[in-house]
Amino acid sequence: MSPTEPFVFLGCLELNELLPHEAHDARELLEQLERVPVESIFCHTSAALLHRPVLAEAYPNDFSLWVGTEVRDVRLAERLAAVDAFHAGSMERVREELVAIVSDHLQHLGTAPARTQGKRFRFFQVHLVPVPTGHQARTLTELRDALAEVDVSALFYHTTEARYRAGRGRGDFAEWVGSVLGLADLADRLAHIDPHAGSLERIRDRHLSVLSDAIDGKGA
């Protein structure tokens, strides 16, 4: 990103594709985790933020949520919930972790895994269509003001999608604040906002809070 370039906010439309993969128990979950496209792993971990209700769920990804609420295997659910898709480096690495956990769990189970009495797990993948929101920022204040107005998908695009699929470092906000505005400490604070806040609106609130503090402190 050139130092003279403004920050251009992009949002995204999502299109959910149902894949021909499904699981009724942990063994089938393991088989499908090894088989599905990596985009599906992204859809059910990092991108769960896009389809999650406004309020925080008990488990942070779709796999742990299903195992916990439908299969009712709390031990496995808790272990799957601990997989940190936001710091794993790549989605293939996330897949490896998920596979290792389910595999280890099955090895130590001793009995046949419980089958869901409710919903089976259906694998999806999400197609994102990036769209300019029409908002741009050249200063910290403009960044904060635009962030308060943009569609919530822009939060997802510039934090989650940028960082974990497009491989753009610490997320677009932190990168721009660090490289264009030269505010290394603030960039670090933005990069460390916990993506497990529960919803994109909460992530927006945390960004606004960090930016407002910085603006008030610096008089930007």
Add this chain to the structure above:
Amino acid sequence: MAPGALVKLDDYRQVAPRGAVDILMRIGERLRGRRLTHVSASRYGGAGIEVLNRLVPIMSDLGVETSWEVTIGTADFDQVGRAVNKALAGTEQVITEAMLARLRETAVENARRLRLDADVVMVHDATPIGLVEQRGGAGRWVWRCNQDLSSAQPQVWNALRPMAQRYDAAVFSLARFAAPLSIPRFIVYPSIDPLSERNREMSRVEQAAQMDRLRVPRDKPILLQVGPFERLHDPLGVINAYRLVKKHHDVRLVLAGPPPAPGDDVLSDVREAAGQDPDITVIVLPPDPQTELNALERAATIAIQKPLKADFTIEVATAMWKGKPVIGTIAGGIPFQMVVNVTGYTVETVEGAAFRIRQLLSNPEMIGRMGAAGREHVRRNFLVTRHLSDYLALVAHLTR
């Protein structure tokens, strides 16, 4: 907004999530000049079709040249269409080879008559499915199935499946409604239009006038179920739940639905079960009862949806949009519209429904909290603006 005024996308800024309308306008700019044609067998027949009345003009306004074609056929063709739709919904029908041939012949006739050269042609439901066999040009074809195919009559689905396979993609309302196909399958939830007569804001004065006209007093908390007077919608189960609640809370029950089909005796059973209880009101709705339903849903304290088998049942979202907690079964699309324990409860029995109703009535602060959470959940997930976003994403994806 004046009644009958043409609704513009900009009008949705007051109700859609912040920034959502801007995104739609921007994607519209990007897709400007693309052509989308919807095809259906009728302009009526369920939320999935009727929403096109709103989507088509807004998409055109955005710059995507959108049209809506309707197939025509003889009376016997319409009968075949109805039988096929019932079979796909899981009610066993006698469908002969001659009937299926009629479906194909009518598709051929319509394909000659209709303009089907758009960049994306979206064919709605089973009756016109055979149009795809006449496809030509470079356009992408999508089959939009608004039905639940999970218990479709195998003989009928096996006959239609090869036609479905000739599309470039299929769109279903829920994953659990989708049939196995080797083409890409997308999921697009139905939606409600917050600016429609059914969902627009309504003053207390107008609401009171409507309730007076429907002869529903507003002196006690109202439990409301909107739905057809059919056994599958379980109005008798709702009355039994009400009776359990009535032992502890002074409430009214309102059951409102369209006139039952000829020969269906549930309505008389419902009236008999209601007996002389002045706190049960059974309303057979007039044609196009949008204003009446708007008033009833706004006047309700708790909305109930207790069908034993259901389609998507978008009535759940319409009640949530009006800030009402919903107590519903796990049939069809009901649990997918709710955040269980946050916007309402799912139940499986009469006793469960009664227990949850009592729980809410005993804790009135929960009614307000759940209602508000429900309205926000609908704002994000079930408004027509989200539907528009999904269709625009589909057009962008298929024509990329």
